[in-house]
Amino acid sequence: MIILKTIAATQQFIVAEKQTGKTIGFVPTMGALHAGHISLVQQAKSETSLVVVSIFVNPTQFNDPKDLEKYPITIEADTEKLVAAGVNVLFLPSVAEMYPDEASKQMPYDLGYIDTVLEAAARPGHFKGVALVVKKLLDIVTPNKLYMGQKDYQQLQVVRKLIADFDLGIELISCPIIREPDGLAMSSRNVRLTGEHRIAATELSKALFKLKEDIAKQTPPSAKESAKQHLNSHPLIDVVYLEIVNGHTLVPISDVNEAPDIAALLAARVGGVHLLDNIILKP
Numbered sequence: 001m002i003i004l005k006t007i008a009a010t011q012q013f014i015v016a017e018k019q020t021g022k023t024i025g026f027v028p029t030m031g032a033l034h035a036g037h038i039s040l041v042q043q044a045k046s047e048t049s050l051v052v053v054s055i056f057v058n059p060t061q062f063n064d065p066k067d068l069e070k071y072p073i074t075i076e077a078d079t080e081k082l083v084a085a086g087v088n089v090l091f092l093p094s095v096a097e098m099y100p101d102e103a104s105k106q107m108p109y110d111l112g113y114i115d116t117v118l119e120a121a122a123r124p125g126h127f128k129g130v131a132l133v134v135k136k137l138l139d140i141v142t143p144n145k146l147y148m149g150q151k152d153y154q155q156l157q158v159v160r161k162l163i164a165d166f167d168l169g170i171e172l173i174s175c176p177i178i179r180e181p182d183g184l185a186m187s188s189r190n191v192r193l194t195g196e197h198r199i200a201a202t203e204l205s206k207a208l209f210k211l212k213e214d215i216a217k218q219t220p221p222s223a224k225e226s227a228k229q230h231l232n233s234h235p236l237i238d239v240v241y242l243e244i245v246n247g248h249t250l251v252p253i254s255d256v257n258e259a260p261d262i263a264a265l266l267a268a269r270v271g272g273v274h275l276l277d278n279i280i281l282k283p
C-alpha cells in the first residue's frame, strides 16, 4: 500500500494509474476503522482495479468541538487493517493540506431541505462540512465509484445530491450496515460505550427491527410512536429523533404508499454518545 500525504502527489499518482486503464474505487473515512469500513473496501476491491482509502478527521463537520477532541485516532491500527484488506493507496492529508486558509473552509453551496431536518437539525452545519470535504476529496481522487455506508443514511442522500448537482458522473454505491452480533450498528463511536450503556445501545436496532414488523399492521405514525415510547422508557436512552421518511427526499410519510423507498431513521444519545441507526422499510 502506498501512503500519500499531499494533494499534488495523489493527483499525479491517480492520473498515471488511470492512463494505464485502471478504474478507481474510493472509500472516504475518518479512521478508527472497523469491520464496516473493511466491508466497503472489500466491495470496492471486487468492482474496481485500484482502491483508494482516505483517512481525514474533517474539522468542518464537527459542530461540537468536544466531539472532535474525543474522536478516536488509531492511525497505526488503521494502516495495518488497510494493508491486510489489500488497499492500494491511503490518502492521509493534514488539516493544513485540505484547508490551507479560512476561505477554503467555506461551503458556498446550499443543500436545501435535507440539510434542515433530522441529523442536520441535531447537528447544525454538520452536512455542510461533510459536503465540502467530500467534494474536495472527489476532486482529488476522481473515482469511478464511491463507496459509502448505509449506516449514515442522511449523509448518503447529501452525497447523492452533491454528485447530481455538480454532474460529477461518479457512481455512488451504498453498502449495507454491518452489525455486532447483538445487533448494534458498527460505528467508530461505539468504543465510547461501556458497561450498561453498551447493553442499552442494543435497544436501538431491536426497536428498528420491531418497527419493520409493526409497519405491516400499523400506520407509520403509530408504529413510530410506539417505537419512540419504548426507547424513551429506557432510563439510559434519549431519542433525538425517530422518523419514517421518503428514502430519497427524507420528507416524513404517513402512509407506506406515499413513496417507492421508505426508511426509518433513528438517532439517540446513550451515555453521552450520539448513536445513529436506520432500517429500510421499502422496497
Ligand code: PAF
Residues within 6 Å of the ligand: 028, 029, 030, 056, 058, 061, 130, 133, 134, 152, 155
Ligand atoms: O462518514 C464519514 O466517515 C465522514 O463523514 C466522511 C464521509 C469520511 C467525510 O468526512
